[in-house]
Amino acid sequence: MSSPNLQDIADQLGISKMTVSRALRGEPHVQPALRTRILETAATLGYRPDPEISKLMTHMRQKRRSQAPRTLAFIWAEKEPSDLGFSSWSQQLILGAQQRAEQLGFQLDEFHLAAKGMTGRRLSGILEARGIPGFILSPLISRSRGHVSMRWEKFSSVVIGLGYARPALHRVHHHHYLGMMTAMRHLKKLGYKRIGYYGGSVINERMFSAWSASFLAHHPLPLKQAEALLCLRREPSRQDFEQWLAKVKPDAVIEGGHSLPEWLEGIPLPEQPGIVTLGWRADRPQVAGIDQQADVLGAAAVDLLVAQEQQNERGLPKYPKIVMTEGTWRPGETVRNQREH
Incomplete structure (x- = not known):
């Protein structure tokens, strides 16, 4: 019986051989949780790297860096x-x-x-x-x-x-469609139902309507009610946002930019809807959302x-x-x- 190789580990986890290779080399662009699964699977299968191949690859990488x-x-x-x-x-x-x-x-x-x-x-x-x-x-x-x-x-x-x-x-x-889907999933898990989406139409067009399509597809309410909670504007503004908020009364709002938290500052905290951004920023960690990495x-x-x-x-x-x-x-x-x- 042949010894397990990188492809065996990849097939076991349903990922690419390259991802397995990167994880075993300790490269930084592999998520920690995935790296742990790869290492555990490698140990379970009894994977052992071929020392001669490892030596050759190390030599090739060092040679490239020296040039x-x-x-x-x-x-x-x-x-x-x-x-x-x-x-x-x-x-x-x-x-x-x-x-x-x-x-x-x-x-x-x-x-x-x-x-x-x-x-x-x-x-x-x-x-x-x-x-x-x-x-x-x-x-x-x-x-x-x-x-x-x-x-x-x-x-x-x-x-x-x-x-x-x-x-x-x-x-x-x-993957903008998946980003919106993930945001909706977390809001639903927290018990939000009247989830709104307020944002710019240009950025939504630029991604072929991925955000709006995913919003409607994964909304907890029926389609017609979900459509009433979707607001795309060519030029979003604070005044327009406040009017929309008073009209549709969402219990949470998803946004694609970074303006809504400031626009909500005048609203008493108990009356504020939940806010989720699809463009999370490290300098504003208090705002929940999707880190696009x-x-x-x-x-x-x-x-x-x-x-x-x-x-x-x-x-x-x-x-x-x-x-x-x-x-x-x-x-x-x-x-x-x-x-x-």
Whole structure:
């Protein structure tokens, strides 16, 4: 009988062989709970690494690190360098991408399309002159569909987010539908029923209505009642939110941005609805919600880009891939167990 291998562990847990390999190597982008399950399964199956293969892989990794790292690009599509310091999500995204690039033996340099005088064509020339074979393009925030005129045929490329519509490229994005489903599941578990969703229509369009569709699909109330609790605005405002709140009287509100907690400050605490954000922030841990784990998203973008670079794949892909990463629920003071009140 042959000794168990990585594939045996992966098959036992229903995960990828690569995830098993990363967990056994102690890499940081594996959830602690999953890493524990992998280690326990490996021990149960009696897995033992082949010392010769381990020695060879260690030598190859050390050799790659000792060489001058190849450079890849991370292009901020809309943000100026001064704007990035105000976004914890952006900081987390680039940090995760840079750390993963370093682990794989690459250097990730940042570029800005919004810089004065910069265009997609000019930036393409800069990347080509520096011998940079591929880039990651950050999300287009201000509109649901857009276009960047890079010289795509010269590079490997990955786009973060779903809003970028043309040309069709490999993409990595947070699993927004699952994020809303997770938020709804936790609110229902806490006893909330009249759950509302107030947010911007542009961001919902950018993700192909994933949030609104998941909200209606997983609402505890019948569809017609759930539809009455869904409010999407082209330009959300405090006044509009207060009018909507007084009209529909939700016992909890899910939001996609970060404005609602401030808008609720004038309402007495016992009368405030529960608040859940779909974009949890580490600098506001009191607000419960979905941590999109932007660092994991950035790392996944690097994985997809490096795979193309190593296969010498350039230009527009014939079959574009979409890779989704999961978020995680973060409890907070803005929701409470309704059954205890």
